[in-house]
Amino acid sequence: MASLSEMYDVGWEEMRDKLRKWREDNCRNSEQIVDVGEELISEHSSKLGDDIWIIYEQVMIAALDCSRDDLALTCLQELRKQFPDSHRVKRLTGMRLEALERYDDANKHYDAILQEDPTNTAARKRKISILRAQGKSTEAIRELNEYLEQFVGDQEAWHELSELYINEHDYGKAAFCLEELMMTNPHNHLYCEQYAEVKYTQGGMENLELARKYFAQALRLNNRNMRALFGLYMSASHIAASPKVSAKVKKDNIKYAAWAAAQINRAYKMAGRGNKDNKCSIKAVEEMLESMQIAMP
Amino acid sequence: MSCLLSCLAYVKMYLHSCLFPRCSVNGLLLSSSSAGGAVCVTDCVPLLHSHLPLAPITQLALTQVKEDLRVQEGDQKGRREPGCRRWPNRLVELLQALVSRVPLPVLSPVDFCRLGTDCCPFLSRIMLRQWEETRDIASQLLESGDHGLLVDFDGHLDDITKDWTNQTLNAKIAELSSPANGSI
Numbered sequence: 102m103a104s105l106s107e108m109y110d111v112g113w114e115e116m117r118d119k120l121r122k123w124r125e126d127n128c129r130n131s132e133q134i135v136d137v138g139e140e141l142i143s144e145h146s147s148k149l150g151d152d153i154w155i156i157y158e159q160v161m162i163a164a165l166d167c168s169r170d171d172l173a174l175t176c177l178q179e180l181r182k183q184f185p186d187s188h189r190v191k192r193l194t195g196m197r198l199e200a201l202e203r204y205d206d207a208n209k210h211y212d213a214i215l216q217e218d219p220t221n222t223a224a225r226k227r228k229i230s231i232l233r234a235q236g237k238s239t240e241a242i243r244e245l246n247e248y249l250e251q252f253v254g255d256q257e258a259w260h261e262l263s264e265l266y267i268n269e270h271d272y273g274k275a276a277f278c279l280e281e282l283m284m285t286n287p288h289n290h291l292y293c294e295q296y297a298e299v300k301y302t303q304g305g306m307e308n309l310e311l312a313r314k315y316f317a318q319a320l321r322l323n324n325r326n327m328r329a330l331f332g333l334y335m336s337a338s339h340i341a342a343s344p345k346v347s348a349k350v351k352k353d354n355i356k357y358a359a360w361a362a363a364q365i366n367r368a369y370k371m372a373g374r375g376n377k378d379n380k381c382s383i384k385a386v387e388e389m390l391e392s393m394q395i396a397m398p
Numbered sequence: 399m400s401c402l403l404s405c406l407a408y409v410k411m412y413l414h415s416c417l418f419p420r421c422s423v424n425g426l427l428l429s430s431s432s433a434g435g436a437v438c439v440t441d442c443v444p445l446l447h448s449h450l451p452l453a454p455i456t457q458l459a460l461t462q463v464k465e466d467l468r469v470q471e472g473d474q475k476g477r478r479e480p481g482c483r484r485w486p487n488r489l490v491e492l493l494q495a496l497v498s499r500v501p502l503p504v505l506s507p508v509d510f511c512r513l514g515t516d517c518c519p520f521l522s523r524i525m526l527r528q529w530e531e532t533r534d535i536a537s538q539l540l541e542s543g544d545h546g547l548l549v550d551f552d553g554h555l556d557d558i559t560k561d562w563t564n565q566t567l568n569a570k571i572a573e574l575s576s577p578a579n580g581s582i
Contacts, residue, residue, distance in 0.1 A: 267452065298455070
């Protein structure tokens with residue numbers, strides 16, 4: 102079978118740079134990382150210099166994700182040889198045990214790391230991941246809350262906690278976590294959009310209005326966010342349709358909904374240009390927007 | 399209540415879960431009902447792979463699927479356009495009937511680790527015609543990487559040029575399951 106470099110006519114430097122980009126972007130495209138990384142390690146390891154160690158780590162984690170224990174063990178053994186006392190490598194050993202569902206052994210491993218270094222956040226977060234993997238959401242939420250009391254700036258932890266609360270349908274607390282994230286990442290349209298979705302799900306006029314505002318904010322930050330565009334249309338339509346709102350609020354929300362509908366139609370027309378199969382979906386979107394339209398007084 | 403799962407529905411459910419192995423996924427089962435009382439699931443629409451408990455996108459997806467079915471049904475009357483799917487008449491009414499008969503919402507969680515007779519708690523029995531052939535088709539598409547062709551509604555919202563109705567994949571599954579290929 103031809104190697105990746107032969108199939109795609111790429112050199113080892115491009116493969117190395119690709120792995121670096123995926124590392125920096127924190128992409129979880131584990132299958133691709135395994136394909137590229139395995140070839141790089143087996144054929145070009147002598148050319149990589151000190152980069153080899155971080156590549157071993159990246160490929161090892163990707164290999165665990167793809168159930169490639171053989172490759173993961175190879176990478177881990179190289180890292181252990183080079184860094185025998187490293188907590189970072191010990192964490193990887195724990196992750197391998199997790200992948201093998203040996204959770205008790207993994208926990209003992211992480212406890213040993215925490216005994217030597219109580220401030221090791223990576224080991225603490227792995228213990229919380231084990232609880233999540235075991236379906237123990239309540240315990241995971243409790244541990245994560247305790248963790249965030251000490252490490253209040255850990256955005257990954259806030260995001261994880263918001264996901265846990267959403268899965269438990271505790272939307273109020275999920276909203277609180279997303280508010281923390283929005284404060285530290287005011288230009289992130291995805292947090293605004295997710296916050297708006299949580300508010301919409303909570304329901305009630307006040308939450309719908311907040312949802313509409315945050316969908317609008319998400320669009321201000323990224324005008325191609327289709328979820329935010331649809332969300333703006335739906336929340337504005339619901340507000341306008343409510344008998345409890347004033348005439349001015351109704352009129353304003355009709356305007357917002359109309360604007361959103363026009364943007365949605367325009368986006369679908371642009372997307373469907375030259376593609377006759379898309380005629381069906383454009384028509385369906387138009388009819389769907391009409392069916393969700395508020396009744397005019 | 400018994401359920402007869404078509405090859406198309408099973409394969410798409412399977413591929414949807416394979417495409418997102420680290421996420422919970424959900425979708426819509428489309429069916430007709432036969433005289434014997436069994437529910438015949440003829441197709442499925444993969445919907446979401448993220449934030450399943452949140453309302454807006456679920457509401458949007460269900461509405462858009464319903465309208466797409468209406469449009470397809472409207473196209474059926476009078477002429478047939480190439481490229482559009484054929485749907486049985488009254489599919490929207492059948493969908494509503496399915497919703498009213500099934501105690502859980504139409505979005506049925508399926509644990510693929512245990513896909514078999516015990517994965518749908520509200521159904522006493524799941525039947526699959528020619529299970530071996532169906533399973534072979536699913537494995538073949540997975541091994542060839544064709545599960546990447548599947549687009550769920552979440553994927554469509556990320557890129558609206560992608561077709562959540564999965565015409566290309568449907569055609570591929572139909573081709574593989576055609577009697578001419580020695581299959582079903």
